[in-house]
Amino acid sequence: MKKHSLSTRLWHWVNAIAIIVLFMTGLNISNAHRHLYWGHYGFDAGDAWLHVIRFPGWATIPGHYNLAVARDWHITMAWPFGLGVLFIWVAMLWNGHFRRNLMTAPKDWTPGAVIASLKAHSGPGAGHAHGYNPVQKILYGGVFGVLLPMMLLTGLAISPGVSGFAPWLVDVFGGRQSARSLHFIAAWGIFGFFVIHILLALTDWRLILEMFTGGKRVGAAPPTPPQPEPAPAAEEGAPAHG
Amino acid sequence: MVDLPRRSLLAGIAALGASACAKINDSEAAGSLFKAAEDGHRVLHRALAGKQGLAKEFRPDQRSPTFRGNGSVTVADPFYQEQLAKGFPDWKLEVRGLVEKPLALGLADLKALPQRIQITRHDCVEGWSAIGEWQGVQLGALLDAAKVKESAKFIVFRCADTLYGRDYYESIDMVDAYHPQTIIAHSLNSEPLPEKNGAPLRMRIERQLGYKQAKYVKAIEAVTSFAQIGQGGGGFWEDVAGYQWYAGV
Numbered sequence: 001m002k003k004h005s006l007s008t009r010l011w012h013w014v015n016a017i018a019i020i021v022l023f024m025t026g027l028n029i030s031n032a033h034r035h036l037y038w039g040h041y042g043f044d045a046g047d048a049w050l051h052v053i054r055f056p057g058w059a060t061i062p063g064h065y066n067l068a069v070a071r072d073w074h075i076t077m078a079w080p081f082g083l084g085v086l087f088i089w090v091a092m093l094w095n096g097h098f099r100r101n102l103m104t105a106p107k108d109w110t111p112g113a114v115i116a117s118l119k120a121h122s123g124p125g126a127g128h129a130h131g132y133n134p135v136q137k138i139l140y141g142g143v144f145g146v147l148l149p150m151m152l153l154t155g156l157a158i159s160p161g162v163s164g165f166a167p168w169l170v171d172v173f174g175g176r177q178s179a180r181s182l183h184f185i186a187a188w189g190i191f192g193f194f195v196i197h198i199l200l201a202l203t204d205w206r207l208i209l210e211m212f213t214g215g216k217r218v219g220a221a222p223p224t225p226p227q228p229e230p231a232p233a234a235e236e237g238a239p240a241h242g
Numbered sequence: 243m244v245d246l247p248r249r250s251l252l253a254g255i256a257a258l259g260a261s262a263c264a265k266i267n268d269s270e271a272a273g274s275l276f277k278a279a280e281d282g283h284r285v286l287h288r289a290l291a292g293k294q295g296l297a298k299e300f301r302p303d304q305r306s307p308t309f310r311g312n313g314s315v316t317v318a319d320p321f322y323q324e325q326l327a328k329g330f331p332d333w334k335l336e337v338r339g340l341v342e343k344p345l346a347l348g349l350a351d352l353k354a355l356p357q358r359i360q361i362t363r364h365d366c367v368e369g370w371s372a373i374g375e376w377q378g379v380q381l382g383a384l385l386d387a388a389k390v391k392e393s394a395k396f397i398v399f400r401c402a403d404t405l406y407g408r409d410y411y412e413s414i415d416m417v418d419a420y421h422p423q424t425i426i427a428h429s430l431n432s433e434p435l436p437e438k439n440g441a442p443l444r445m446r447i448e449r450q451l452g453y454k455q456a457k458y459v460k461a462i463e464a465v466t467s468f469a470q471i472g473q474g475g476g477g478f479w480e481d482v483a484g485y486q487w488y489a490g491v
Contacts, residue, residue, distance in 0.1 A: 033369035040363060041306040043370035067367065068484040072272075075491050076279035160365045161283065161490020164291030164449045167298035176363060176371050 002214035007091035011084050012211055018081040019190060021073055022151075026187055027055035028062065028070035036184055040175035049181070078155060085148045092144070101132045102141050108134035139193070147189045154183035276486075284488040287449070293417050297448035300361040300373055309374045309430060311438025312366060314403035314410060317458055322402050329434070330442040335426070339398070339463035342389035349428060349442055355379045358425050366452040367485065376446050378427035382420040384462065394464035398471060399445055399456035405478065412456040412477040413468045413487075414447055423448040426459065451489035453479045 004012075035048035045051065057063040061073060092098035107113060117133035132140070156162045157170045157179035173179035201207050209215075317323070325333050330349050337345040361375045381397065397419045401410035418424055425446050428435060435441040440457025447454050454477070468474065473481035480487050 029369070033366070035370075037370075040300070040304060041371045041373045043306070043310045043366070043372050044308075068479075068486075071367070071486065071491075072276040072279075072484070075283060075486065076276055078491075079279055079282060158365075159283075159287075159491045160297065160363075160451055161287035161291070161449050161488075163297045163363075164287060164295035164490075166290070170298065176365065180369060 001217045003210055003217045004214050005091070005095055005097065006214065007088070007095065008097065009211055009214060011088045011091070014080050015084045015088070018077045018084065019194070021061060021077045022081055023187060023191060024059065024061040025070040025074040025077070028060035028065065029067060029074060030184065031055055031060070031065055032067050036181040037177040038174065038181060039177055040170075042177040052184070082152050082155075085152050089144070102137055102144065104134065104137045104141060108137055143190070143193050147186050147193070150182060150186040151190065154179045154186065158183060280486045280488050280491070283491045287490050288417065291449070293420070294422060295449075297362055297423055300363065302361060302375065305361060305374055305431065306372045309364070309372045309439055310366075310370065311436070312368075312452065314401075314405055314457060315438040317403045317437070319402055322458070326437060326441060333442050335443055335459060336461040337384055337388040337464075338461060339465050340391040340394040341385070341464055342391065343387070345384070345388050347384075352379050352426065352428060352443070355383065358422070360423055360425070360446070360448070362423065362446065362448045364452055364455065367479075367489065375429075375431050376425060376427040377429040377432070378425040378443075378446070380422065381424045381426060381445075381462070382422075384426065385419060385464070388464075390464050393466055395466050396464075396468055396476070398463040398465055398468060399459050400461040400463060401456050402458035402460050406482065408472070408478060408482065410456065410458070410478045411472060412445070412454055413465075413471075414450075414454065418447055418449070421447070421449070426462075449490055453477065453485060454489045 030052055031054055034052040034054060035042070035045045036050040036052060037048055042048065060070070062069050089098075092102070113134040117135035120133060121135070153169065154173060156166070157173050158176060163170060170176050170179060173182055206215075317326075325331070332348075334346045334348055335352065337347070356379070357377055358380055359375060359377045361373065363371050363373045365371050385397070394416065396413045396415055398411060398413045401412075403410045414424070423446065426443050427440075427446050428443055430436065430439050435444060440455075440459075443459045444457040445455050445459060465471070468476045472478070475481040475484075476487040477485070479485040
């Protein structure tokens with residue numbers, strides 16, 4: 001039994017490329033109008049709730065201001081990103097990854113569980129714990145359940161072509177300019193996750209390698225319990241880092 | 243701790259990615275990839291919305307207090323300026339190209355036709371939005387009056403303004419041309435169009451971005467292809483900057 005299923009690994013790397021390109025082209029697009037608003041309309045900097053900095057060339061794709069090229073990449077990478085979010089959710093529900101590793105129980109949300117998670121994660125032998133602890137479940141759940149779908153849905157809501165069939169989607173977010181603001185906020189949320197994820201992965205290079213090879217489930221219970229698949233006793237190894 | 247080989251590996255991957263991006267950016271492969279992605283969005287939007295799916299319309303109290311003018315906000319042409327000062331008494335909108343009955347309509351002619359009023363949101367490619375009430379004539383009705391030919395595949399809008407020394411123009415396909423909210427507007431918020439918003443006539447194509455909403459419209463031309471017009475991109479910004487022809491994303 002692999003630690004990371006093929007669907008997880010495939011999606012992980014396709015999505016990694018997609019979000020890097022989407023984020024860096026998104027910063028280029030942000031430079032076109034550096035003010036964010038709430039509501040349906042907004043064009044006057046005086047009404048903005050946030051004035052965004054001009055992102056420098058090293059942070060953007062392309063490396064100079066070019067709205068057309070940035071939009072070409074953004075619109076293109078929206079496909080693997082959007083379809084990928086749908087794919088990974090179907091795969092996670094199908095293969096039990098969601099139920100096994102991400103779904104939380106009420107007890108996971110107690111302060112005690114959070115403190116225990118943090119202690120286990122920083123003490124000796126951290127990184128070799130079995131399974132996901134409550135904090136990891138909550139953070140990963142927040143990424144899969146909130147940030148990724150929000151990026152996709154706010155991106156759709158900003159598109160005028162979508163208003164022809166899902167005007168309610170724009171209203172759900174409180175208007176197009178609200179959707180645009182939330183698109184920006186969720187992008188930085190994903191960026192924050194991305195930084196922590198990479199820092200933690202770099203603490204043990206085998207974690208990165210395993211995302212290519214699939215790795216092995218370590219510390220699994222004896223392979224004999226006669227339970228139906230997916231075997232609840234088969235604990236995850238240490239996919240835990242961020 | 244980060245050891246060196248791993249860091250160089252990552253740097254290598256990043257560099258590979260960056261140079262790959264830079265290389266394929268200008269290549270034909272990238273061009274067709276971008277076009278495929280753009281077409282994919284258009285096909286998906288059309289499949290989900292149908293040809294007639296309406297963009298959201300707003301209540302009068304939801305309008306923005308003003309309506310921003312962007313791109314061309316004035317027209318240098320002396321005839322235009324003279325007409326602007328007089329209220330466009332001699333301005334003619336031509337309907338021409340692949341039509342059996344070419345038309346030349348004055349503002350009074352257009353106002354005598356059945357009108358559509360819609361309060362819609364205008365989304366600029368830069369990211370901002372404004373909401374205003376537009377009044378005008380459905381493009382489909384004009385095309386019917388001019389008896390547009392079956393061979394027409396696109397409608398091109400010829401404009402009086404110039405930017406960077408070029409004539410502004412835009413184009414849409416027949417699905418958007420016959421969309422109920424595609425109108426040639428003469429009024430904004432119950433007033434004649436101000437110069438900055440495209441006086442005397444501008445297009446409203448409500449399911450696409452602002453650069454498709456041609457202003458200062460002089461002529462509507464039915465064509466089979468826009469490959470021979472301008473640089474062949476189907477519009478001013480498409481030619482000059484490489485903007486997407488389908489501006490629904």
